[in-house]
Amino acid sequence: MRDWPYEAFPTGWYQIGYSAELKTGDVEPVKYFDQQLVLFRTEDGQASLLDAYCPHLGAHLGYGGKVQGDCIECPFHGWQWRGDGSLGTIPYDPEADRRVRIPAWHTREVAGLLLAWYDGFGREPFWEWPGITEFLDEENFYPIFPQGADHIGIRKIIPQSPVENTPDFEHFPYVHGAGRAGNPILWEEKEHYLRTRISFLFGANKAKTWLTPDGPMEGEIETEAWGLGLSNARFKVGEFVTSQLTATTPVDAEHSKLFDTITATREPGDAGDEPTGRSGKMITFQKGQIRHDFKIWENQRYVEHPPFAGREADAYASFRRWSKQFYFGPNGESKPAAGH
Ligand code: FES
Ligand SMILES: [Fe+2]
Known part of the structure; x- marks a missing residue:
C-alpha cells in the first residue's frame, strides 16, 4: 500500500463468510492475511480454518480435500486432519506416531456471520464480537x-x-x-x-x-x-x-x-x-x-x-x-x- 505506515494487518475478528453458506462437508480454498488457507465444516458442525498446506508433502487441502467425520482428508495420500489442526489418521500406517500438525485459526459463528481471529503477534483472542x-x-x-x-x-x-x-x-x-x-x-x-x-x-x-x-x-x-x-x-x-x-x-x-x-x-x-x-x-x-x-x-x-x-x-x-x-x-x- 502506497504511503501506508504499518507492517502488520490490524488485530481483530474478521468476517470470512456467512454461516448459512458453509454447509456440512463443504471445503473451500481461501486466501486471507497473505496466506493460503482452507475453510471447511466437519460432520460435527464445526467450522474450521487451517493453513492450506498438508505437512506431509505439501498438497493444498482446499483443492480436492474431503470432509470425513471430524477431519479433512488430504487429496494427495489421504492423511486426515482434525479441525484443530491435529493429525487424525494416516490410513496406510495407522500406528505411526507423527508429531505434526497444521496451524489452526480461531473461528466463531455469531449472528449469522463466520469469523476468524487475526493477530500478527500470535496472541489468542482477547475479545469477542457480540453481534448486531x-x-x-x-x-x-x-x-x-x-x-x-x-x-x-x-x-x-x-x-x-x-x-x-x-x-x-x-x-x-x-x-x-x-x-x-x-x-x-x-x-x-x-x-x-x-x-x-x-x-x-x-x-x-x-x-x-x-x-x-x-x-x-x-x-x-x-x-x-x-x-x-x-x-x-x-x-x-x-x-x-x-x-x-x-x-x-x-x-x-x-x-x-x-x-x-x-x-x-x-x-x-x-x-x-x-x-x-x-x-x-x-x-x-x-x-x-x-x-x-x-x-x-x-x-x-x-x-x-x-x-x-x-x-x-x-x-x-x-x-x-x-x-x-x-x-x-x-x-x-x-x-x-x-x-x-
Ligand atoms: S500431501 Fe497430504 S497426505 Fe500427502
Ligand atoms: Fe460513506
Missing part, C-alpha cells in the same frame, strides 16, 4: 440471509478506510448526495470498541422523499466498530431502524474481501423473509450508497498527517489515535511475528 442486535432479532427485523448478505468481493481497499467513515460526518453531502453534513453528538471508546452518534437530517432540502414523505426528519446515525474489521452503521429515522455492517478482511497488503450485511425494521404486519416496502427500498438504497464509498476507498492514498479543518479535526484525530492500537504488539512492536 438487529441481526439477532428476526421478529422485528428481516433475516440477514440471503437478501441482506451482500458479497462485495475482493477490492483494493484496506480495513482502515471503511472504518474511517466513523468520524467522517462531512462526507455525506459529497459522496452520498445528502442535503447536509451530520452533527457529532457522542464519542465513546472502550479498548477495541468505538461507538459514535451523529445527528442527521434525513431528506434535508427536499419537500418529501420515499424515506421522509412528510418532509425532512431529524434522525441519527449510530456507528459501532469492533477493531477495524467489523463496523456497523445504524440509521434511525423515527422508529424505523436500518443496520448495516461493513466487514473488511485483508487478503494481502493492498486488497480485502468485503461483505456488506444489512437489515431493516419489518414492515407492519409483514412476517415474511423478504424485505418489502420501505425496508426493501432502504436496503437497496444503502447497498448502492456504500458503493459510492468504495469508489473513494479503492483509489484513495493514505494521508498520515491530514490538514484537518473545522469540526472533523477532533473526531478524526481521536479516530486515528484509537485505530493505532490494532497495528502494534503487546510491547509496542510493529513487526509481525514470523509465520503471521
